[in-house]
Amino acid sequence: MLKRKNKEDIAFDGVNYFLLTIILFATLYPFYYLLITSFNSGSDSLLGGSYFWPSDYTLENYSTFFTQKKWLIAFFVSVMRTVIGAVTGVFFTCLVAYGLSHRYLVFKNFYFVVVIFAMYFSGGLIPYYVVLRSLGLLNTFGVYIIPSLLNTFFLLIAISFFREIPSDLKESAYIDGANELTIFYKIILPVSKPLMATMALFLGVGQWNSWLDASYFVRNENLRTLTYRMIEIINKSEVPRESIAQAAGASDVTSYSLQVTAMVVSIVPIICVYPFLQKYFVHGIMLGAVKE
Amino acid sequence: MKISASNANMNLINQSSVWKRFKKQKILHMFVWMGIMFLLVFSYTPMFGILMAFKDYSIVTGIKGIFTSDWVGFQYFKEFYNDYKFYEIVRNTLVLSILKVIFTFPVPIIFAIMLNEVKNMAFKRIVQTASYLPHFISWVVVLGLSFTFFSSNVGLVNDLLISWGWIEKPIPLLTSASHFWGLAIGTAMWKEAGWWAIIFLAAIAGISPALYEAAQIDGAGRIARIWYITLPGIKGTVVVVLILTIGSILGGGLVGSNFEQAFLFGNASNNSTSEIVQTYAFKVGLAQGRYSYAAAIDLVQSVISVILIFSANYTAKRVSGSSLF
Numbered sequence A: 001m002l003k004r005k006n007k008e009d010i011a012f013d014g015v016n017y018f019l020l021t022i023i024l025f026a027t028l029y030p031f032y033y034l035l036i037t038s039f040n041s042g043s044d045s046l047l048g049g050s051y052f053w054p055s056d057y058t059l060e061n062y063s064t065f066f067t068q069k070k071w072l073i074a075f076f077v078s079v080m081r082t083v084i085g086a087v088t089g090v091f092f093t094c095l096v097a098y099g100l101s102h103r104y105l106v107f108k109n110f111y112f113v114v115v116i117f118a119m120y121f122s123g124g125l126i127p128y129y130v131v132l133r134s135l136g137l138l139n140t141f142g143v144y145i146i147p148s149l150l151n152t153f154f155l156l157i158a159i160s161f162f163r164e165i166p167s168d169l170k171e172s173a174y175i176d177g178a179n180e181l182t183i184f185y186k187i188i189l190p191v192s193k194p195l196m197a198t199m200a201l202f203l204g205v206g207q208w209n210s211w212l213d214a215s216y217f218v219r220n221e222n223l224r225t226l227t228y229r230m231i232e233i234i235n236k237s238e239v240p241r242e243s244i245a246q247a248a249g250a251s252d253v254t255s256y257s258l259q260v261t262a263m264v265v266s267i268v269p270i271i272c273v274y275p276f277l278q279k280y281f282v283h284g285i286m287l288g289a290v291k292e
Numbered sequence B: 001m002k003i004s005a006s007n008a009n010m011n012l013i014n015q016s017s018v019w020k021r022f023k024k025q026k027i028l029h030m031f032v033w034m035g036i037m038f039l040l041v042f043s044y045t046p047m048f049g050i051l052m053a054f055k056d057y058s059i060v061t062g063i064k065g066i067f068t069s070d071w072v073g074f075q076y077f078k079e080f081y082n083d084y085k086f087y088e089i090v091r092n093t094l095v096l097s098i099l100k101v102i103f104t105f106p107v108p109i110i111f112a113i114m115l116n117e118v119k120n121m122a123f124k125r126i127v128q129t130a131s132y133l134p135h136f137i138s139w140v141v142v143l144g145l146s147f148t149f150f151s152s153n154v155g156l157v158n159d160l161l162i163s164w165g166w167i168e169k170p171i172p173l174l175t176s177a178s179h180f181w182g183l184a185i186g187t188a189m190w191k192e193a194g195w196w197a198i199i200f201l202a203a204i205a206g207i208s209p210a211l212y213e214a215a216q217i218d219g220a221g222r223i224a225r226i227w228y229i230t231l232p233g234i235k236g237t238v239v240v241v242l243i244l245t246i247g248s249i250l251g252g253g254l255v256g257s258n259f260e261q262a263f264l265f266g267n268a269s270n271n272s273t274s275e276i277v278q279t280y281a282f283k284v285g286l287a288q289g290r291y292s293y294a295a296a297i298d299l300v301q302s303v304i305s306v307i308l309i310f311s312a313n314y315t316a317k318r319v320s321g322s323s324l325f
Helices: A005-039 A042-047 A062-066 A071-100 A108-120 A125-132 A142-148 A152-163 A167-175 A181-192 A193-209 A211-214 A226-237 A241-248 A254-287 B001-026 B028-053 B057-066 B073-083 B087-105 B106-116 B121-131 B137-152 B156-163 B179-203 B209-217 B222-233 B235-247 B256-266 B275-287 B289-319
Strands: none
Touching: A005 B121, A005 B137, A005 B179, A042 A062, A042 A254, A062 B209, A071 A108, A071 A152, A071 A181, A071 A226, A071 A254, A071 B001, A071 B028, A071 B057, A108 A152, A108 B121, A125 A152, A125 B275, A125 B289, A142 A211, A142 B001, A152 A181, A152 A193, A167 A181, A167 B289, A181 A193, A181 B028, A181 B275, A193 A254, A193 B057, A193 B289, A226 B137, A226 B156, A254 B106, A254 B137, B001 B073, B001 B121, B028 B057, B028 B073, B028 B289, B057 B156, B073 B087, B073 B209, B073 B289, B087 B179, B087 B256, B106 B121, B106 B179, B106 B222, B137 B156, B137 B222, B137 B256, B179 B222, B179 B235, B179 B256, B209 B222, B222 B235, B235 B289, B256 B275
């Protein structure tokens, strides 16, 4: 069927495509600008004027970033908390979810009330801090991992996922003499790979991006994360251009170019997992938010 | 009679078998109790910790001190009311939250409708995919980006405006009190609008195409179709999201992140507009060590939030028939 475009259609489409193109540009250009600035020499970036490609191309920012001990440690801590936090979070949340997914579990309703209530109400940051302090978690690597072992949002998703697994699978294992732990390991986890991948991605992104705990719950300089170091350098940066240039001295790497490089290093992993994240999250957000 | 007798019988069997079933499921219960213990420690203990707002609590007494320290009643709430910053931070919290909701709530809806009108699937997918990328980026990086673009020293925007001759001196967007609210709204919109559009796009996808075809045959143009079919079609979703937004308005509504923004973008120069209840409580507690006072400040905000969500839900139920609970 041939649809004739009338004047309204043409005008509407024109305005619509124009506005969406601007939105697209406004979303992506900041990332692109960071990228070219990170490949531009620090002193040249301070002069401004490089909008679409680096005018003084250099790899020095990256070589400085990956040789300074402070940044290397921060990068390493961020990677470690992301990997360990995601793996332990997925495992623990799945374990609890498996227990709760049993249809005829005694006290099931009570357990669910405990979980749902905790999902909607919180004591606030101050009492939470007191709890962390009393547990001796402050100033340890554990403060990144242990409080995020259980994620109630993914707990509910995992429960509904486990309920979909055919019970024949479990029953045949029972008959063969397997106990619950073996069933969890050998049957439930292997068939739940898509679920676990999604959870790991989201928990990992959360860990990678989190900054409050790294700023206020640790004091040991060797436990600082990439996000903390970025806040630190950005807060120091609001000084006139001339003094940034002076502080940099003979080197072409300035605190500003180092900051931009750190930001690129922090964004790249997110962009790498983005296609995978995207595959799953539409379903995830719908599950939690839309009621029909 | 027969039925009730057999029911009673069943109850008896059930009761006697609860213990048996429990024993049979004991490993499952072990799994569950690990989770319950976790929630008791990291969710429920802090909830009891709210008590410290009414007590003369000292941090050295640990968790036990929450229960054993002396009651002081509403002393800290009165102190907060008399705090010299009280008026300012309450105003900032309310103004920031309300402005943010007014300006950011319609954006994802409009964006979703605009995307829905695009016939070129490749273009639509590119725009949509790009639009929710910022959601996954840390607020710290957004702070860095704002610095790169808006700072008065190295900021791209100021550079361009000066070189085009539009302004003479750089505008201190990041370090002036009068620009903080605009900055917060703008960055929140940039970061979250694309993400929240997903929900409205899904709602639009649920509208029957037959309605559009019928309207087209009747001579309705593009705008008329949006106004009379798309908007009524997503009304239910909009109401649900609006309730959620109003319930969380003090945290920034749909786009959230009042705390993150006030904390990260706040500095000595814009403190008079950027300090909000939550950041003030956090600083009073962690930097000055006045835990009871901080907990009291925090509690004021939580209580207002709970009242807001219940009244928003009630109003929505009365006005439109849709509600959350």
